[in-house]
Amino acid sequence: MAVALKTAVIFLSFVSAVAKLQQFHRTFHTFNKTLEEQATSELNFQNYALVNQNALQLTPDTANNNAVFDLRNRSGRVMFRQPFKLWEGDANSNDVVASFSVSFLVNMFPVNGTPGEGLAFLITPTITIPDNSYGQYLGLTNQTLDNLTTNGILAVELDTVKQPFDPDDNHIGLNVHSVRSVVSRSLTPLNITLAPPEPKFHNVWIQYDGVSKVIRVYIADQPLIDSPTPPMPETPIIQYSLDLRKTVYRESYFGFAAATGTSVELNSVLQWNITIYQEPRPKSLALTIELAVGIPVVLTLAALGAFLGYRLYKKRVVDRSKSNILSRLRTLPGMPKEFRFRELKKATNNFDEKRKLGQGGYGVVYRGVLPEDNVEVAVKWFSRESLKGEDDFLAELTIINRLRHKHLVRLLGWCHKNGKLLLVYEYMRKGSLDMHLFTMAGELLSWTMRSKILAGVASALHYLHYEFDQKVVHRDIKASNIMLDSNFNARLGDFGLARALDNEKTSYAEAEGVIGIIGYIAPECFHTGKATQHSDIYAFGALIIEVVSGQRPGTKVNGFQFMVDYVWSLYHEGRILDVVDKRLGDDYNADEAQRFLLLGLACSHPIASERPKTHTMMQMLTGSTPVPQVPHFKPAFMWPAMMPIDDLSQATTINTTTLSIS
Structure with missing residues (x-):
């Protein structure tokens, strides 16, 4: 890393010497300060914006639009407290104005599957968010302010709801004084979906050249939160001639805004890099030409030097590290x-x-x-x-x-x-559980077999969470990872995602974004990017319902997107046993089936702290402990939520990988 930093410093020093720029630069690799620390330092938070679980969460969100706390039609902003001088002279001058380069990583996730409304990078003369700026106004303007040239708004929007003036409900746009974009591009032809039903991350780059007075916008998917940042595309999705002097106020604030509408989605910024070159007034045309030609060339060289230096450093460190690890592995006691x-x-x-x-x-x-x-x-x-x-x-x-x-x-x-x-x-002779539940190659599992399988998985999970000398979070509980021996005893496998945790200090394992299959993933994981014992319990709840019903967690039934929601509706109607696998006919224990399904709902509680522990689950499966009272209506997922008591200890970061053979 030192090589990369030294290379970058040399080139950036050269840039400064040639261009004599007044530079402001900030990089937020993560947002791990508390809200109070951030608010009293550089960033200002408006309305519902806050720092939570290492991200700027601009709007509240929920997994249930019928929540007691209505999180629809809300907006939020996060802005730098200090304004930046973007141009000199008067508004009709042809002088060079400031240049800036911004990149950020965003996550926009509709918990209920319906996006709403979007997020925007923002330049504005006032730090205060307007009243009633929710919905289509994206926290930028409102009905009164929109389309007024005096509002001084410039924004790049990531919009997930189609208005009459929009190309579709999945586009990026450049907004000048209005939420009606001066230019917009649909992302669908690029196979980019801003707010898909599965969690995804998007890198956005915004570059403005104060010499040529052109703004360029780029976007690319990033599979996981700590995957390598993809290279910036060669071709911008938006390129537009724009004079800041005629668009924004001389002194303006930089930041983000977002809003929810009749639907609620997660709008969060996980990483942010910003550089602003506040240009001095050029003394001659020659200087202008120097800036126009020199800056892009030198910046390109700087980036190339830093990249090559970092790659060389990383390769040396990784090679040395892997060699040491393998040497240690060979000497570990009990090593196979x-x-x-x-x-x-x-x-x-x-x-x-x-x-x-x-x-x-x-x-x-x-x-x-x-x-x-x-x-x-x-x-x-x-x-x-x-x-x-x-x-x-x-x-x-x-x-x-x-x-x-x-x-x-x-x-x-x-x-x-x-x-x-x-x-x-x-080798497990009977293959995986999902083969028997969902394919003709397997055999129909009797009720006794299903009961035994669930008890075995619960026992394995209890061992990982509490009986092993370190807590282990499996992170990938699903039917395809449950193997069956010749007697149909369950064996939990595939530990590529599992992580060991320090029993005294850690209850969270750092996750690469959100990993897994929708339906098994606990709702809090979409916010924290982390897996816990509680998220393992949530996945086990999905597995219980899957084994009893013979339906995958993501199966859509009677208008419900997930099986757990359908089961909750049947429970409310007093018909919970209607979901039992029809292939069993009447050959099952009704009392056990009801108890298992209620346990599945208890494990699927949207609030992590309300889910049972593994030792309690084992007792409930055998009937030695009654299932806790399960609400007849699915509770609302609320965020931020109180962290469970056993997760309050300081978390130690654990590097992670993704692995799932399914």
Whole structure:
């Protein structure tokens, strides 16, 4: 990193010497200060904006629009407290005005599946948000102020609701004095969806050249919150000639605004980088030409130098780190066998396609037979051709090697050779739970089998959360990760996402954005970007309903987007047993089924602190403890919510990876 920083400093010093710019620069890699600290330092918060869970949350949101606290038709702003001088002289001068470069990472998520309304980067003469600036006004203007040239507003909007003057409900626009964009572009042709039903992140770059007086806007998806920032696209999605002198006030504020309308969505900024070059008045045409030609060239060289320096530094550090980790792994007590690659190649018949058990985004699993012992195994080959693949491999190996429980898939060995990364597991003859629930290849699971499977998974989860010497958050509880042995005993597997936590200090594991399958993901994860024991419990609740009903969590039934909402509606109507898998007929225990479904709803409570603990879940499954009182209406998800008592300790950041073979 020192190489990169030194390179950047040298080039930026050269930029300053050549252009003699008055530069303001801030980089927020995260927003980890408290609201009070931020508000008393550089940022001003208006209306419903706040800092929460390492992000600027500009508007409140909820998973239930019928919440007691109505979060519709709200707006918020976050602005720098200090104004910036953007031009000199009078409004009719042709002098050079300020240049600026802004980039930020946003997350816009409609919890109920209906977006509303959007977010904008903003330049404004006043720090105060207008009254009634919700809905289509995006926290920028209101019915009175909109389209007045005196309002001095310039904004780049990310809009998720179509107005009569908009191209669609998924566009980016440049707004001058009005929410009616002077130019807008639909993002749909680029396969970019601002507020999709699955959580996504978007990088936005805004560059204004005060010499040529042109503004350019770029946008690109970023899969996960801490994935590498994608390169800025070569072609801007918006390019527009604009004279700041004739658009904004001499002194203006920079920041963000957002609003909700009749629908509610999460509008948050997770990272923010801003540089403002406050240009002095040029002394001659020659200086103007120097600035016009020199600045872009030097800035490009600066960026290239910093990038190359950082890449070199990162490669050296990672290579050294991986070598040390592998050396330590070989000496860990209880470490399973280290296989040679040729052994596994022979065991799987040269990784024959016919031996393939499953495949996901991070690897392939093959069935194999170890010739020496004639033992069947499952061999997972990590297929990602990047350093991230090693992260996945090492994370899974270092955690699961020490876990010992009858309801966890047992690790038998590993292989790391010349970039080839493989793990060897005990082979589960009956395959995965989802195969039996949803495919013709499986067999119909009896009620007794289903009951036994749920009890086994609950026992494994309790071991991970409380009985192992470190708390372990699995982070990927789902039917495809539940393996079944020859007697249909459940074995929880796939620990590529699992993370070990310090029992004394940590109850949160840092997540790469939001990982998993919609329906299993707890609502708070879309705000925190973190997984906890409580989010594991939420996923187990989805699994309970899935096993009892024979329907995936994301199945849409009777107008409900998720099975949990449908089950809650049946519970309210006194018909909860209507959801039991029809293939069972009457061959199930009605009392158990009702108890299981109520436990599933209790685990699916939108408020994390209201969910049961694993030891209580185990007792409820056996009937030794009654299921807690479950409200007949699904409670509203409220954010920010009080952090559960056992999560109040200071969290230690744990680096994470994503891995899911499904």
